[in-house]
Amino acid sequence: MLQKNELEKRPAATAGLLLRSVSLRRGSRQVLQNLSLEMREARIGLVGLNGSGKSSLARLLNGLLRADEGEVLVGGVDAAKEPKLAASRVGFLFQNPDHQIIFPTVGEDIAFGLRQQGAAKEAARATALEILREYRCEGWIDRPVSELSEGQKHLVCLLSVLVMQPDVLVLDEPFSSVDLAVRTHLMAVLGTLPLQVILISHDLDVYDGFDRLIWLDGGGVKADGPPATVLPVYRKFALNKAADLAPQSL
Numbered sequence: 001m002l003q004k005n006e007l008e009k010r011p012a013a014t015a016g017l018l019l020r021s022v023s024l025r026r027g028s029r030q031v032l033q034n035l036s037l038e039m040r041e042a043r044i045g046l047v048g049l050n051g052s053g054k055s056s057l058a059r060l061l062n063g064l065l066r067a068d069e070g071e072v073l074v075g076g077v078d079a080a081k082e083p084k085l086a087a088s089r090v091g092f093l094f095q096n097p098d099h100q101i102i103f104p105t106v107g108e109d110i111a112f113g114l115r116q117q118g119a120a121k122e123a124a125r126a127t128a129l130e131i132l133r134e135y136r137c138e139g140w141i142d143r144p145v146s147e148l149s150e151g152q153k154h155l156v157c158l159l160s161v162l163v164m165q166p167d168v169l170v171l172d173e174p175f176s177s178v179d180l181a182v183r184t185h186l187m188a189v190l191g192t193l194p195l196q197v198i199l200i201s202h203d204l205d206v207y208d209g210f211d212r213l214i215w216l217d218g219g220g221v222k223a224d225g226p227p228a229t230v231l232p233v234y235r236k237f238a239l240n241k242a243a244d245l246a247p248q249s250l
């Protein structure tokens with residue numbers, strides 16, 4: 001749950017993400033169809049049943065996927081025309097930290113992106129140490145990642161992304177394998193970030209305090225508005241679907 005002092009750190013306005021008439025096919029499936037969205041709010045959630053297109057949309061935003069038709073603009077930068085610049089503005093947090101962490105120690109992993117951008121080894125390490133200190137984890141700099149708990153690994157992934165100073169952070173089911181205490185802590189950390197956050201989660205409690213919730217269904221927008229408006233309708237829809245599934249089709 002976001003606290004008042006955390007909410008105050010949010011950006012009042014963001015450069016924003018814009019989708020104009022976007023269509024996307026994956027394999028034989030039309031995943032997104034003529035989708036237009038303007039996303040400028042500081043905290044936006046994406047919800048929808050399995051296969052509704054949430055991850056595909058997230059991957060369009062960070063350049064892992066390209067639209068077949070239409071335009072994706074990240075802070076005004078066209079993802080098709082300037083893919084590297086657009087992608088550099090979007091940090092992406094995966095569900096499984098083991099898919100994101102590459103290096104054996106925390107410091108090396110956090111410094112990796114900076115090194116890729118051309119920072120010297122010592123400068124990158126100093127910046128990694130700085131962000132670890134900011135989150136009161138400076139003692140982790142030389143710790144082997146393999147010795148960290150799942151929650152600690154998630155925090156390292158988050159710091160590895162934040163150290164690159166993106167304008168937008170996209171999180172696709174980031175905390176599904178962590179316990180309630182760790183999830184609450186990580187959500188509090190997210191609440192303090194002075195950047196735009198786009199969060200995909202099947203745990204609907206995490207959207208408390210969010211500015212906007214977009215419900216995707218069949219690759220289009222089924223509802224879009226404040227969580228207090230969208231969530232009750234989405235919950236009812238999902239529960240009706242559950243009734244349709246039980247018991248023979250499970």
Ligand SMILES: Nc1ncnc2c1ncn2[C@@H]1O[C@H](COP(=O)(O)OP(=O)(O)OP(=O)(O)O)[C@@H](O)[C@H]1O
Binds near residue numbers: 031050
């Ligand atoms: N690599 C792929 N190749 C072909 N089709 C894919 C691929 N990945 C996803 N799809 C299809 O795209 C559609 C949307 O999938 P997507 O992963 O975006 O949905 P989602 O809403 O994130 O689902 P979930 O909640 O299960 O993660 C689904 O029909 C899925 O089968």
